[in-house]
Amino acid sequence: MSVVSGSLKASRLCIISSEAATEKASRWATFLNCPINPPNPEEFFFHLFIENERVYVRDQERRLLEIDFDKNHLDYERKGHRGKNELIAKALGIAKGCHKILDLSVGLAVDSVFLTQLGFQVTGVERSPVLYALLQEAFEKTQKESLRTYQLYYSDSLNFLKEKKGQLDIDSIYFDPMYPHKKKSALPKQEMVVFRDLVGHDEDAAEVLKEALTWPVQRVVVKRPLHAEQLLPGVRHAYEGKVVRYDTYVVG
Numbered sequence: 718m719s720v721v722s723g724s725l726k727a728s729r730l731c732i733i734s735s736e737a738a739t740e741k742a743s744r745w746a747t748f749l750n751c752p753i754n755p756p757n758p759e760e761f762f763f764h765l766f767i768e769n770e771r772v773y774v775r776d777q778e779r780r781l782l783e784i785d786f787d788k789n790h791l792d793y794e795r796k797g798h799r800g801k802n803e804l805i806a807k808a809l810g811i812a813k814g815c816h817k818i819l820d821l822s823v824g825l826a827v828d829s830v831f832l833t834q835l836g837f838q839v840t841g842v843e844r845s846p847v848l849y850a851l852l853q854e855a856f857e858k859t860q861k862e863s864l865r866t867y868q869l870y871y872s873d874s875l876n877f878l879k880e881k882k883g884q885l886d887i888d889s890i891y892f893d894p895m896y897p898h899k900k901k902s903a904l905p906k907q908e909m910v911v912f913r914d915l916v917g918h919d920e921d922a923a924e925v926l927k928e929a930l931t932w933p934v935q936r937v938v939v940k941r942p943l944h945a946e947q948l949l950p951g952v953r954h955a956y957e958g959k960v961v962r963y964d965t966y967v968v969g
């Protein structure tokens with residue numbers, strides 16, 4: 718298991734642990750290959766705070782990123798959704814009996830959690846080691862029944878797709894890579910700044926999609942900004958919302 722992503726050098730990260738969370742902190746320090754409570758924390762760009770009840774990241778500007786599925790700060794409990802009529806559900810083929818989803822880009826798991834809320838069974842893959850740590854802790858801590866069966870993998874999706882082909886029972890694949898921001902708009906929320914700094918750009922997205930299209934699934938769905946170009950040609954149907962689009966490639 719490799720623990721250094723392209724966008725995060727180990728020297729940029731240290732763990733700040735409370736005394737009560739020493740064991741948990743040392744497990745993550747091994748996984749992330751970074752020091753715990755170093756004498757010079759100000760020299761590290763990211764601080765991963767590990768406490769008994771909370772795990773979160775703060776950057777040098779004190780911007781904070783936390784994943785907690787039981788709090789709603791990142792819209793983990795969507796009220797008033799339209800169930801099977803949600804665009805994402807239609808795109809993934811809910812009406813065609815597609816139920817088991819592979820999410821190749823878990824990120825903050827906003828989409829993954831929504832999919833479980835809509836009744837899908839989800840397996841997710843994330844390659845950022847810090848994101849994986851935050852996600853893993855959030856899945857362990859959550860009280861949400863719908864997340865009990867969620868399966869999270871730490872891997873690059875390209876490798877995952879190559880290694881697991883034919884081994885998993887999946888109906889549709891979902892992919893939401895980072896989209897390069899060409900112009901600066903309104904300042905994003907502090908979480909989004911930390912998130913972007915942690916994960917960087919997903920420049921290999923087309924390659925991942927190409928591999929996904931070789932899987933024996935019914936559909937592969939790519940989330941794009943509404944007016945963005947297609948990641949690869951061959952979109953069978955584009956489900957358009959107000960700001961995003963779900964490009965559906967029909968495979969099986």
Ligand SMILES: C[S@@+](CC[C@H](N)C(=O)[O-])C[C@H]1O[C@@H](n2cnc3c(N)ncnc32)[C@H](O)[C@@H]1O
Binds near residue numbers: 823874894
């Ligand atoms: C735009 S975010 C996804 C947001 C997510 N859909 C959500 O609802 O929170 C992209 C995420 O996918 C991850 N990612 C992108 N390409 C990946 C790949 N090839 N393998 C694993 N993770 C990937 C990035 O590290 C990042 O966390």
